[in-house]
Amino acid sequence: MNGTLVAEAGDVIWLRADVALAAAARREAGQLARGICLSAERAAQVELCVTEMATNLLKHARDGALAVRVVRSRDRVAVECLSLDNGPGIDDLEGALRDGTSAAGTLGIGLGAIERLADTFGVHSLPGRGTVVQARFWAGDGAPEAGAVDAGGLTRPISGEQVCGDTWAVRGLAEEGGEAVLVMMCDGLGHGPLAARAGDRARTAFRESRQTRPAALLQDIHDALRATRGAAVAVALVDAGRQRVELSGAGNITALVTADGSRTGLLSMPGIVGLQLPRPRTFEAAFPPGAALVMHSDGLSDRWKPADFPGLLTLTPSLIAAQILNQAAVRRDDAGIVVAAHRQP
Ligand SMILES: [Mn+2]
Numbered sequence: 001m002n003g004t005l006v007a008e009a010g011d012v013i014w015l016r017a018d019v020a021l022a023a024a025a026r027r028e029a030g031q032l033a034r035g036i037c038l039s040a041e042r043a044a045q046v047e048l049c050v051t052e053m054a055t056n057l058l059k060h061a062r063d064g065a066l067a068v069r070v071v072r073s074r075d076r077v078a079v080e081c082l083s084l085d086n087g088p089g090i091d092d093l094e095g096a097l098r099d100g101t102s103a104a105g106t107l108g109i110g111l112g113a114i115e116r117l118a119d120t121f122g123v124h125s126l127p128g129r130g131t132v133v134q135a136r137f138w139a140g141d142g143a144p145e146a147g148a149v150d151a152g153g154l155t156r157p158i159s160g161e162q163v164c165g166d167t168w169a170v171r172g173l174a175e176e177g178g179e180a181v182l183v184m185m186c187d188g189l190g191h192g193p194l195a196a197r198a199g200d201r202a203r204t205a206f207r208e209s210r211q212t213r214p215a216a217l218l219q220d221i222h223d224a225l226r227a228t229r230g231a232a233v234a235v236a237l238v239d240a241g242r243q244r245v246e247l248s249g250a251g252n253i254t255a256l257v258t259a260d261g262s263r264t265g266l267l268s269m270p271g272i273v274g275l276q277l278p279r280p281r282t283f284e285a286a287f288p289p290g291a292a293l294v295m296h297s298d299g300l301s302d303r304w305k306p307a308d309f310p311g312l313l314t315l316t317p318s319l320i321a322a323q324i325l326n327q328a329a330v331r332r333d334d335a336g337i338v339v340a341a342h343r344q345p
Helices: 021-035 040-060 093-098 111-117 193-208 214-224 317-328
Strands: 004-008 012-016 065-073 076-084 120-126 130-138 149-156 166-172 180-188 231-239 244-250 254-259 262-265 283-286 292-296 335-342
Touching: 004 149, 004 193, 012 021, 012 149, 021 040, 021 065, 021 076, 040 065, 040 076, 040 111, 040 130, 065 149, 076 317, 093 111, 093 120, 111 120, 111 130, 120 317, 130 317, 149 166, 149 180, 149 317, 166 193, 166 335, 180 193, 180 214, 180 292, 180 335, 193 214, 193 231, 214 231, 214 244, 231 292, 231 335, 244 254, 254 283, 292 317, 317 335
Parallel strands: none
Antiparallel strands: 004 065, 004 166, 012 065, 065 076, 076 130, 120 130, 149 335, 166 180, 180 231, 231 244, 244 283, 254 262, 254 292, 292 335
């Protein structure tokens, strides 16, 4: 064994903001909570959390949605509830968190209650552009301790499809003392079940490969995708100990490292993994504490800039992924994004 699975894309239940949102969210989130064996009392708190999120979206937000899912991190499991909207933003975030009622009549009502209930809570609001809220409820005792590299991602299928052809996964490298992880972003060609099948195969190959270098791992994924329609795939070795990122990719995956306001793009080669893989090349970037690696499919515009998201990159990878997807997704394709952040201990 030279690696352990840290996290990977699971099924995300997306719920659009309509009159049935609160009831649907309660039902779906409650089922997930019971599915990971949260107590009846804790499951009721998950239901309360999504009810507050739904009420907020329906009353105050433009173009809102909830995403609920089970997330896994090493040996732990949680229900995660994400709220995403495209405005108007929360004017008085501190006030909204201090006292749920002080934000009455504006977006943000109930946020204080959600923060008190959840094990992990985060919010990021861009005035006029949109807000994302994250709440996690862990099975067992509270949130697990994060390692030097914290990672997470989010996918959303093109409208009309139930499954997403974009996927991601994160694997720890045992010999690096938990300070290094491998991160994969995969965009199965097209969309729907056949694209999702390519994604499933890529995740399995990524998980089971004995390779630890991005170029060699990409070759293994290429071999595993030969019987599929193919995919764009990039694999990154994120090493907090050496403070380096190495990336090898083929096809249209955007990857960049942002640190101290600077931004380093990491190139993928032309090609289709599974069909036509050029000789892999590896690109590198510095990865100091505070840095974040962002990788996403072409279901997100690559015109966004870290400077457009003040305060976001210090938050959790799930929240970073959710806000960038919220702002940059193009809506005519599956969207997928994964983030790995270098956290100071
Ligand atoms: Mn795509």
